[in-house]
Amino acid sequence: MAIAYRQQIDDDTEFALWRIEETADDLYKQLQLDETEKAYTKKLSKSKRYLHWLGTRVLLRKMLGTDDYIDAKVDSHGKPYLVSLPYHISLSHSFDYAAVMISKTSPVGIDIEQIKEKVxxxxxxxxxxxxxxxxxxxxKIQHLYVCWCAKEAVYKCYGQKEVSFADNITLHPFTFQHHDVLDAKLHKGEVNIDYEVGYLQYEDYMIGYVKG
Known part of the structure; x- marks a missing residue:
């Protein structure tokens, strides 16, 4: 199994999708984990959540092109980061896919969602x-999923809790395309940040991605 889709955003930033077809054991064997991570994986059931955790880490390893141990932690806001490598990262997953975005220069955010009527x-x-x-x-359904994925990507890029998608993240009007960009603004208190968010429909999934 290889990377299913890869897109270069600029010289320092890219994202990729991995279709998870391997077993958990196959994915686990491709990773180097410390004792804390090994203990964490034992707490996860052999379910999609476990496959998703493994899948995002395998994809991250492929994108960074290293066989060495990758020390990835999560900060107090739940945002993942690399301890000893000069990359900003964002991780996402939905059903059969894992998604990872990396950048050497700026915070990033990515979200992938399977398109369903429930939105x-x-x-x-x-x-x-x-x-x-x-x-x-x-x-309507596709258009709404772009909005959800865009706001989720902005939230992840900003990287702090207590942000309301409805109250704090505003999208400028746009028409739906299968692969395009839209303008968004995060406004909370004295914080006002403008973002250009990319989005892509891939099979029956929607992906939103942004670089800060």
């Missing part, structure tokens, strides 16, 4: 009324 039921929880107003009726 329409929760749209008002993560969208503002003015955002719902630009959603195209004929491609």
């Amino acid at each position: 329409e039921r929760i749209a008002t929880k993560f969208m503002r009324p003015e955002e719902l107003a630009f959603i195209e009726e004929e491609r």
